[in-house]
Amino acid sequence: MATKARGKASGKKSSETRMIPIYIMGKKYEVPETLTILTAMEYAGYRHIRGCGCRGGICGACATVYRLSGDHRLKFGLACQTVVAPDMYLAQIPFVPANKAIYDIEKLTPDINGIGRIYPDLYRCLACNTCSKACPMGISVMDYVQALLKGDIAGCARLSHSCTMCGICALRCPAELQQFHMAMLARRLYGRYLQPRARHLEQRVKQIKEGKFDSMMDEIMSLSNDELKQRYARREWEPESYENPDWQPEETKYLILD
């Protein structure tokens, strides 16, 4: 039944889909209006080598620039996420030249001096906000650059967390900053030095190295398949933390509670 519903509706779709004109690198093509720039290019017969990766808005490979007919503004986006519009003039940006600094994360300190020395162009920011307007992830790029200038590495790390490193901000910046590389460094410094370390993790690594789980693993690996299945079926389930944050398991034989 459901298959039929699908067949019927699919049939309907093809007759209803409107074709619209777009211009890829100046050449005109008619494509269905529901496509993204990425699939529209494929529809038009292009095969992507560069300019395509995850097809899902996270890898930053498909930076694209376009202009709508009659609109003076140059627009930027991710080709795999942006839907085509009539009379869209578009081009792909297959590569963004940028310089990543080389450093030893273990020898850095999480402060403005560390970052300022490695990326001195930081100080050139004009606070014009061009970068934020272009970012396809809606990141306040200028704000994270300004946070860095104030030495607020944690702020920069948090603000830039969803950066795809597509490079559009750097292409637009009149002061020629390479914002996304600075943010990368800030996030690493934050993760390594500013976020407190997980003590339970440290403890567990120590216990494993001391061999405290070895006998449990030996035991479970020596079980017959049937015994293993029984233990699997009898597992005690921890509730989600919003249900009972203070939950304690009844079976403690296979835990190390020290």
Added chain:
Amino acid sequence: MAEGQASGYPPELKKFIRAVEKTRPERLARVKANQHFPRLTREEGEKVLKSYHPDYRPGGRRRLKVGANKGEILADEVADLLESYSRIDPDAFDDRLKKPDYETDVLILGGGGAGAVAALFARQNGLRVVIATKLRHGDSNTIMAEGGIQAADRPADSPYYHYLDTMGGGHFTNNPRLVKALTMDAPLIIQWLEDLGVMFDKDNEGNMIELKGGGICRRRMHSSADMIGAEIMRVQRDEIRNHPEEIQVLEFSPAVELLIDETKAVSGAVLYNLETSEYSVVKAKAVIMATGGFGRLHIQGFPTTNHYGATGDGLALAYRAGVPLVNMRYAQYHPTGTVFPEQNFGLLITEKVRTLGAQFINAHGREFAHPLEPRDIASSCIIRECTEKNSGVVAPTGHYGVWLDTPMIDLLRGKGTVEKELSAKYLQFKRYGIDISTEPIIVYPTLHYQNGGLEIDEWGATRISGLFAAGEVTGGIHGDNRLMGNSLLDIHVFGRRVGVKVSEFIKAVKKGNRLSLGHVRSYHAGLIKTGVKTKRVAPILLPDYVRRSAPVYPHKS
């Protein structure tokens, strides 16, 4: 905001949404009272699997005619890949092989997570590394991972439970030694990532904020909002670029064949420059296969969550060289692929959405499965709902699915949770005018993971001397079905192990000097002898989407 997009759900779907909204208060009250939809028992689970899981049903498969797994029944798409000819003519290459274009200690094929971790550890152990990768460095399934990475590091948990969950999730077909390595190394790996500067979700004291996933009995999932893969991959890529002297990365240079020397050991590979169409020869003392999975083969006609280059290349290359495949019968269909909007068709809705409280709801507004069943079972339940029970929701594109009731999340965990914990998903739908914190999503299973692959031992060594493997290209760790968060874990655990082992191997084993493609000649001869008549070549490198409208993959049934 995307251009030219009429925003949000069309009226016919809004009508359906009302049915979901109607039952929501009551469902919310039940969850708050800790009353959940009952999980299926193992027997019940097996029953739905047998009737509705795409790979348990007959059809879409055939008996393989060549190589180490000859006689085994595999998906047609995989059999097609294996029963095919090399892209290159071995005879035309003999001269080229005498003068390699690159020489290195270790050649890593694939620049995703497994390749990156192997490279960093091989370097640490004093090796020179070349990474050859098909697209850009980092363009991979790893960068797309959303939900989290498992490790038993809380006091109420232990590797013992992690082991048990993993074996059960895989229907007890996993290789126990690999599962032991996976679960015992897990905390070590999370700590290594912390040292590299990965931003994990933590509370103010530094405790990891951990959640559950399908089929796991303890909270064990470490995350970085809903983009743990991107977070990890960009850190690793950054770290690799801090060592340009020792690690060289060749982008847009997929491997098209392995090379074998006179001692029968793998000693390099032929690469293909996707942009200039030229070949190059790399000679190496060992090769690590880290080419990832096969989602873009669209097994059984399903859409996929995978990245553009996931065409199963490593399977074809290593199989030709004689490495057997294990656990290849069942692919993983993730229960929650996007159905609407069409532009995101097939893309993943992370399991974390259900971990946080979203439920499966049918067209009549009724919950029909526990939100955290193992993936294969959850997928089968959705397929049953949409076929036999005829309770699916039909999107304007004609594709059907069920509701994933995301507004439950903010109601359970506080306003703003969706925007904070699922920031990437939130934005992905917001672009099309859908606010997933107040409106549910339509989902249907989508091809997600390879499950099986190259046979390896607990140090990532294959049966062929000189050839190691790590990551999604390998099999045995997850048995017939992988649990959420165990794959990001496996690429690290085995990436590290392989990086360490390969340096021992290079020191201990004396290798030959003459590179050859003899194994390709024999494989071709085998194809001819067994009567496989085909013009297919493998690896296929990039899927062919040219001149196809929005990717619509009808479901073979």
